[in-house]
Amino acid sequence: MIQLDLSDHRPLYEQIKEKMKELIIAEILKPDDKIPSVREMAQQLTINPNTIQRAYRDLETERYIYSVRAKGSFVAPVSRVREKTENTELTDEMENLVKRARFLGIKKETLIDLIDGVYEKKEE
């Protein structure tokens, strides 16, 4: 399901969080989909279950997943709270990125093309 990058300097649980978020945001994992259990994922990645536990706990706090004791962990439906905080975070990041792009001499049209490309795929 996910792949760790050992050359990455960041902690494993951060990588796991990020990858899971990507899968959810890309809608590869959809609301109420079951995700691998703590132990199962740990075995797949050959790391300690506690590390997965840490990642899942964070993801639950951030409302990306929800867990049911003895049943499993599942992708959470998009919550209004999460949507709002993500919205502001994203706007900030986007602004910084666009500034960097401008600094690098990237044309406005290039950015707009990129956006078009992503939004087109929505229809698929």
Place this chain on the structure above:
Amino acid sequence: MIQLDLSDHRPLYEQIKEKMKELIIAEILKPDDKIPSVREMAQQLTINPNTIQRAYRDLETERYIYSVRAKGSFVAPVSRVREKTENTELTDEMENLVKRARFLGIKKETLIDLIDGVYEKKEE
């Protein structure tokens, strides 16, 4: 010149690197501008000089600054290498961000307005 955020979980040297990059990218610091010496910056931020040393060493490797022994450290002119790696990095980040935006239901036009806003300020 820069301000550390102690509530930030990332290492100090990472924060320093990031802030310096921001200043350089925003062109607040321009090529060949002298930046504070290792010891001076350490005193300003009340942290150990070795931590600054670490940040500066990284920044030099990434071609954001250059250092001259016994003279000081200075903002590097934009190198072609740096420009290229930054360009691909930025494109990747931008694509991820746009995907997130789409997932959140943000309209394409909203993103384009944001870009317009940033690019307009170039004339100032």
Place this chain on the structure above:
DNA sequence: CTAACTGTATTATAATAATTAATACAGTTA
């Protein structure tokens, strides 16, 4: 020339963060 500044390097230590390990408990499911 000298005093005070530069970057750079080194080694040791302390402090913090991340990870593993080994369990345990309570509930679910086939």
Place this chain on the structure above:
DNA sequence: TAACTGTATTAATTATTATAATACAGTTAG
């Protein structure tokens, strides 16, 4: 009942980060 779930806890280990204390060689202003 056996095998699975999430969750919690405590301890030990390892890795990373930060500090501390120096040292060296070169620059620069007075």
